[in-house]
Amino acid sequence: MIYHGKKGQYTGGEAIGILTLESSPVAFIPGDVNNASTYPFPIRYQNVDGFSVQKAIGKDPSIYKNLLESAKSLEQQGVRAITGGCGFMGIHQKKLAKEIEVPIFLSSLTQIPFISTIIGIDSKIGVITANAKNLTADLLTAVGVSNSSNLMIAGLEDQPNFDQFAIKETGRLDVEAVKNEVVDTAKELVADDPAIRAILLECSLLPPYALSVQNAVNLPVFDYVTMIKFVFTAVVQCSYKGFL
Structure with missing residues (x-):
């Protein structure tokens, strides 16, 4: 098998990218979207500069530029799909999906x-x-x-x-x-x-x-986790072994 590297990609094996809010100290316990041990597969996180909880819940349109830059960074790093770290990011779903080539599913x-x-x-x-x-x-x-x-x-x-x-x-x-x-x-x-x-x-x-x-x-x-696991199985298909 022959592989080809992608310019600007420094790691591999992270199929799902997660755009995170710029939060104050928060305890992200297991099961939380922002806790990597929640998933049975590797995750790549990308913080969105200036994207606070207040801007997310307030659906502030001014943050879109930063959101787009962060999504493009995840795409460059080789993720196969991108999700968000707040359901209210969904206000940007349709717009962002037009500008990013990999699947986008920002909100649960x-x-x-x-x-x-x-x-x-x-x-x-x-x-x-x-x-x-x-x-x-x-x-x-x-x-x-x-x-x-x-x-x-x-x-x-x-x-x-x-x-x-x-x-x-x-x-x-x-x-x-x-x-x-x-x-x-x-x-x-x-x-x-x-x-x-x-x-x-x-x-x-x-x-x-x-x-x-x-x-x-x-x-x-x-x-969020049911959604992320569902999309992961679509973008990372597996072979099957068994018997009749």
Whole structure:
């Protein structure tokens, strides 16, 4: 087999690139998108200069230039697909996808059309987000959601432990307290609308609590990590061994 090097690429074997926010000290625990041990395959991270949590949730268009530069850097480093470190990055999904050659899937919200298809036309998706007030129609449109009538959205912006950890970025994470806030939010969603047949965790900080949510509501739970693993299997296919 003959391989050819790519100019500007200094490492190999990192199929998935992740664009990260410029965060204050945050405890990225296993299961978090920003913890490399979350994945059974290598990850390449790329920080986006100046892209704060506030700019992400506020969907600040001025950050796009930096986002594009960081995505191009990941592409040059040889990744096969690029995702984001915040669901609200999805506002840039369509624009960035036009300028980058590898697949782009910036937000966990891009899974909504797929989930809607597999749960049935009369069923609903419970979406737990970092900030429900800013998860607006323009963001949903940008990630390919043309009809949001089947979405039941609940935000964590008023949950004190999540707010201190994720939004105010105090540097302190009480895992049990945040887990309880997320689980209670999921239980309330399902209790309020029995038509919910799946849960989607929007925020990149929420996958560590997905199992607890599933145990509490007994529904399929989608998040950033389910999306990243799915795309990885598409861009890194494998051979099969077995028997008949």
